[in-house]
Amino acid sequence: MTCGINNSRVLLAHGDGGLLSREMVRDIFLKYFNNPLLGQLSDAAVFRLKGEKVATTIDAFVVDPVFFPGGDIGKLAVCGTVNDLAVSGARPVYLNASFIIEEGLLLTDLEKIAAAMAEACVEAGVAIVAGDTKVVPRGHADKIFITTSGVGIVPDGLDLGYHRPEPGDVVIVNGSMGNHGLTVLTAREALGLEGALKSDCAPLNHTIFHLLSGCPGVKLMRDLTRGGLASAAKEIAESCGMDMLIKETAVPVDREVRGAAEMLGLDPFYLANEGKFLAVVTAGEADKALELLHESIYGRDAVIIGEVRAGRGSVYLQTALGGTKFLDLLAGAPLPRIC
């Protein structure tokens, strides 16, 4: 038996991308599906297919509400998979999409979702080549769940991964933190905070390839989805076996997000983003990386937020007041159905 006692049940926290998620993946999925590719637990699996370096990834999207300011489940399903491939260094080529639909969904809503997917595909330059649709009786799903998988090509010679970062490398993010998570949460709970809040959901592949094309010093990238910046930073630090120092005041957080998060007792560093990524870049190329990002539509607000240090997998946050605190994986207070 795994994960504690015999009659243990799956909790919402098993799906929040934090500690319990990691336990379930380790104790059940890695135990049975163990192989070197899955074991890397990266955003996409990269392998050789008859000589070509190919990346593949899959993600289920169960966001509630289905429509939210800045996007919908369809746009999210395309961008999420495109971004997983892009941060792995792959050029997304083909997507597959499968739909689990609750009986009773308005066909006009399904059409809106399909149109949003198509629009995101055009922007990202990918095609949906295989699909599947299942319908379950009313009350056995919640409106619509979409799973997308993708295949991309990794340019030969590109070497990204946890083995690359070294002390002194800089940590860059391409913009403000927490917009998606907070937008979905406030839309769902009808908190009346909507106003200026908007999801950052966007396909990052063109921005990332512009960066990679001119900056060979990029060593590692991660998209900052479920679990937010803090969880991604912690996972990177642990997987690299190095520490990461983040300067709290350097991390961009929009004023509306900061205000709403404070009211709700949420930390923007743990909130999901759907158009943000983190890059570890060799220090000598930091300026070049920023310059390239600033030229791109989704990189205009890119900034350096910290650096890699020798260590054993800790993430230190240098606070505004000059103190230091540890950032750890999310534990408790899950935010379900954010993506």
Place this chain on the structure above:
Amino acid sequence: MTCGINNSRVLLAHGDGGLLSREMVRDIFLKYFNNPLLGQLSDAAVFRLKGEKVATTIDAFVVDPVFFPGGDIGKLAVCGTVNDLAVSGARPVYLNASFIIEEGLLLTDLEKIAAAMAEACVEAGVAIVAGDTKVVPRGHADKIFITTSGVGIVPDGLDLGYHRPEPGDVVIVNGSMGNHGLTVLTAREALGLEGALKSDCAPLNHTIFHLLSGCPGVKLMRDLTRGGLASAAKEIAESCGMDMLIKETAVPVDREVRGAAEMLGLDPFYLANEGKFLAVVTAGEADKALELLHESIYGRDAVIIGEVRAGRGSVYLQTALGGTKFLDLLAGAPLPRIC
């Protein structure tokens, strides 16, 4: 607007693989995602990736109950995707798996499902290289839904497809019809008919590659899942622009399946299979094809059930009494959550 009036809603029948499914795919998904690969609506999309012929497919599995005689949702999710690749002529290499779990699922059940997936992967010779897990609150899904996607390699020179069949080709199936659909249905409704009924869920790739390796006269294959033999035959006939004649007495149906289906008013030709496929083979190689299939674990009961004829897309069933009736797509009486 599509699919009729503005306030139309998704019905269970939109998911049964019959007429309404086809309308939804055409009026919504093909409208927005249109591209030559998706437009083929085949079991897997086959494309060139830097010179290599690669196939990809995706399927959502929402079967209810999750555990049934002969398998479970995990085994089904692996076999379904392996089989979609195999009937496209691809050798399945890598699978991705995504899980949508209802809060409260027993972790022991999740572990049983993962173990069944792993076992099916070992038999099929594939690895799950990327995954994702989402948890939704109790009552917003039904226990567990699994989506698998897969990537396979199509040997160069292999040419399967709707353009190949010609009048005179024979139609072969690898065994009895309706076992999976009837087993799931009787298990779900606790009809007390279980007894000898068992799903035929199995990975067909080794059987299919044994066939292909010795029989270049195989022109087209289809797995006989949702919608059963009749729906697949009709789709093939229409897509080829030819007729198909099926001899009712030649189609194997197990005695238990025939009896239970009769009691329930169901037609085994429309019931889903999860370990059965149809092959169109040039007449001169029919004996060779049968010989190769009979050597394989999942081909022992293979038989010729009919032939391709000049025509315009009709499927004729030559009945036991000597009459002839048309087989059409399933319309009405949907059997939801069979796979």
